[in-house]
Amino acid sequence: MGNERTLLPPLYEKIWEKHTFSRVMDSLILMLLVILIGYRVCSHNINTFPWFIALLCESWFTFTWFVTISTKWTPSHTITYINRLFLRVPEPELPLLDIFVTTADPVLEPPIITINTVLSLLSLDYPTNKLACYVSDDGCSPITFYALLQASIFAHIWIPFCKKYNVQVRAPFRYFSSDEDTANNNDLPEFKQEWLRMKEEYEQLSSKIQNAAQNSIPLVGEFEAFSKTQLRNHPTIIKVIWENNEAVSSVVPHLIYISREKRPQHSHHYKAGAMNVLTRVSGLMTNAPFMLNVDCDMYVSNPKIVLHALCVLLDPKGEKEVAFAQCPQRFYDALKDDPFGNQLVALPLYIGGGFAGLQGIIYAGTNCFHRRKVIYGISPDHDIQNRNKDHCVTNETLSEKVIIQKFGASKVFGESAAHTLEGKTFTPNDNHCKSLDLEAASEVASCGYEYCTAWGKQVGWIYGSTSEDVLTGLKFHTKGWRSELCTTDPIAFRGCTPQDNIGQMSQHKRWASGLLDIFLSKHCPIFGTLFGKLQLRECFAYIWITNWALRSIPEICYAVLPAYCIITNSSFLPNKEPGLWIPATLFVLYNISTLTEQLKSGMSIKTWWNNQRMGRITTMNSCFFGFLTILLKHLRISEAVFEITKKEQPSSSEGSDENVGRFIFNESPIFLTGTTILLVQLTALCINLLRWQPLQGVGEVFCSAYVIMCYLPFLKGLFRKGKYGIPLSTICKSMVLTFLFVHFCSRSTITG
Template structure:
């Protein structure tokens, strides 16, 4: 029996890292060389050279933090079969699903989340799922009541056939359809039955969503009558279902809470979780502290990062767990207002942490956080502050073309090979990481492009929001974003960038217009050789073209209509700013 206590649950395996370390060091050497060259030639150049130096200092510092975080990568080989041997009495597990608005976050998404969690490969009597609806909508409760009926069929089906993709809308509309040659007739029949049942569930929820009142507000639904969204008492609904399947019991415990802060107070997720923990059957040392020590009570929108920081400061360690991608239920849009809002919220939270009382530097100085863990948090926090250096660096090529200046060595100078080697090495390095992770070149390019777009737009507004809060001019608010119901890979529009009239799209549109104007002005000077134009070099022209490529979705948006087109108001604002920039460059 004593030997059972030492049965390993996982094994930490050091990953060979020779090539990656070589590339990391090479890139760091190139960055330091570029800084050294800029400092050596600083007196012979003007403002663009100095701005490039400051921006590259930031990039180099950030790269040092990146190298620290990925210097010694490890992989975890897990042994779930040893779990019951190690712990004959498995602990209770409580899972939380949060939602706030059935229009922006369709209930079918929350339903699929709950169903995928309930069907997890874990003893059913030790598994509970709690759904927090901060908007107090009867539609959410109605959807979950109907989903609980479907769960009585779905959970046994998943466990009987060991289904890994447990979110129904992913499973039935993916590649799981049994073929006609499949010899398992029972599975084919069960599959068709389950799909029909899920379609009935989805249709009921869809029809309820079309009504002003989704159902009769009587019985269990009576508490939702005449509820004021921003000022109502806590509503807790507990729905426990017991389903017999063979010799096993499937316990489905789904508590629906519709919570909201008192009038005059901001939407506070920690309030929801605090109430949820009062209902929970076990939530342990840190679970019971939600609402008093964890959550948005910290005063920042990045409460997840703050919770991790607090836990690490108490001596906890973390392990990276990356399940197979099909196991994920949700879908993140490739770009658009929702993605920008999420990135802005994230950047605001990072800035709030860095300048607040929970800064990891303070935790390290008070001996509450390991130094290397502090560097890892600083990398994340400084990543959210990269908007200004990246925006300045992206605008430099256009400025140099318009002002007949340069921030890169001339083509004929040997030093030109330093920025070229840096650019090539960095992009090949990141591409290699994507390919090694099993991702495509297209995924690499999309993420590289979106990194430039979000850094110069959403992150910029997030930084301003944090500064306004620091100066006590305004408070940050938690914005609920629109969630996609479908992520069909065959849909040609699913990866298209969408726009609205939000000011977050003004910087990107302005930057694109500035580069288009600069390239247009340059073309009017041809056929004069580019490298002979009063200091304008071929490097600046290439960088300007690169920025246009990165902001290609904005270029498409100038000519599209509807949600795929940039609104006229945004174009006019950006055009005015672009003309001011051009005037500044010419003076």
């Protein structure tokens, strides 16, 4: 039988792409950067301050571009064959799948968004008795629990409707706002009547949840557990909302609500801690060999995605090498021309595809299918009979002592983990969630359960960074595992992005700080290559992504260099041929390269410019404050905080709102850097206009004007009022910093 399986065709193929034009342009840019550095080193101006700073910055840019090219050089994507999957695994033998949905704040992450994600997951094209959906509520909100209760009732009519009419988009709020799916069934006489009924039922569901959010829910009966809870001080609450007991109904999969215990004196490790609790509780209840985790706003847009992912994970080669299958992130209701640069269309295509062509795509924190045994810390070369180094083995079974040390004191969970690591099936209590002793589940969800265990270190999601997703994926790759980018048509998941620049900048600040935290820790990818099994080019790719925050320093320095040179009447650019043409050609080629990538991704020229502009703003503001956050953390002045990004459903009227796409400002210090850079450039240009003597070079004036163009939203914010204007306090602080900068330039001129 084993030989027959090996003779069957593979379940997926990796297709290598050739971005020839992109390769040529990237190589030319790298060559020009090296030539520019060589020109500076050989120049007689090397001893001048601006020339030296430019050399340092350009050396960093060259290194960054080198690791970028290394990452992008061999892009790939996968093609899966679902029809071949059933030749290997008959439908009754398909593996169980545990689904994890995480939410943390009912205000920033409204329950209506969460239940739409849950409903789309419950209605996947997969046997319902093999699915279990676990919702982690770190906000311990009775509103979220109430919304899930109501959603489970609606699911009994929604799931059959979706499967009967082969609905593609199974998140109700998206389905009823689009005519795409309904057009395919308009000819069916009964469809319209059922469609109207479904829409009415969903509107009633939305109304109930909205009313519950506006009016307090009586904390009695099922809700009594929430009566004496605080956000960071409450016991574990586990509720089996629906159990898929085939004797009653097989329409709706298991649905379980979990709010883990939190106490003020215990660290809860943010999302990573929530994921580890979900892993343990699900290990006690259903113990599926595969797990899918999604953020609360990422609904399913391809209901067959589980089958596509299993093609990767159950392929003979994939079973031995692939730790997880990551689906790309896409977003719905994008603002026209992407004014805040957060749609990330070209980046996943070129950089994401490049990662996929190496040791594998990074773990993005959502839309990812995991192997449970990999989460439990197993290595790809693990052999339970050969006493692999990962776990102590006695008589081909894991010793009880090691189980307790690694997985905690729960005997039931220890037995479950041992069976998983040994490749055996362990399903407690015949897969009936309600019949399980919830005390055991509450024990593994308690805040003190992980003490003196390997959770967060060698087992589960890894602690130590607010970017726990990238850190956990890096840990897998360091062990020698690969990962695959599971690309499907249509795209598997869609989510929402911040609808304003404040949310976007806050999100990038969290990413930048968390990623830098990884680079400066013992989990640094360089160590993974030197002492682990992280491949060299995969290491370069991780260096590229974990150094977002560090890029802010050379970019800020390079941005203020033109102003410094204008004020001091000096130069940091070559002003004689042939050196003059090096930075000019470099600037032109870089913009042609990025523009071409955007156009090939289906974006407009204006979208390209918005992404270029936001790239500068994000790096010099969000990433800079991410850098400061980690600096303060390592100086033990303050700790990094996990900031939740606001999720919201864009209203249908937004497209006609003239304020859509406008920058919003507040008194957050994140706007201080950008405002100061803008005022510095404006001051320098004013000094240049008032100066009697001619300027040494026009290149600096052009660069200063380019920076002002990038900061045009800030320039408009200087003259606007309300939330669209920069607060006076921020302007005053920036004016003080600008004065200090000009004073420094004046002192440099006198000293020179």
